[in-house]
Amino acid sequence: MSGTCAIPATVKDSAGNEYKVTSIAANAFADSDVTQINITGNITSIDPKAFANSKVKYISVKDAKLTKDAFKSLLKAKKGTQIKITGKNKKTNIKNLKKSKAYKKGRVKLVKKFNKKTSKKK
Structure with a gap:
């Protein structure tokens, strides 16, 4: 897996049963x-x-x-990880993020837009 990973709101098994995705596991x-x-979503x-x-x-x-x-x-998470929070639960998620040790220690940064710097070779 490389690049961007979108965590889906639901997944289907081989029988077509649909399940909500509610968590992200250790070492995911x-x-x-x-x-x-x-x-x-969920x-x-x-x-x-x-x-x-x-x-x-x-x-x-x-x-x-x-x-x-x-x-x-x-x-x-890697030091300097950027987090962008939007949507209907934005206020609650930002409040919870700002209470986290990772945020207080400067390990992660809340952003409105990702700052993806690209290094240019000379």
Whole structure:
């Protein structure tokens, strides 16, 4: 897996049964080349080790209603990870993010737009 990963609101099994995706597991992005994650819809929890050993630098949260504990996962995110929060639960998610240790320690930064700097070779 590389680039951007969009976490779907639902998934279907081989029999066509549909299930809500409500959480992100430990080491979900470990050793992958994913640099951006788009979290939407039904996600409420993120394991504290979800971003361990990952290259994730950009996290977009839209409409998901994350619990306070979900933001503990950001302690394992790369230093300087940017988080953009939009949608119907924006106010609550920003409040919970600002209470997190990762935010208070400067490990993650709340942004309105991702600042993806590209280095130019001379």
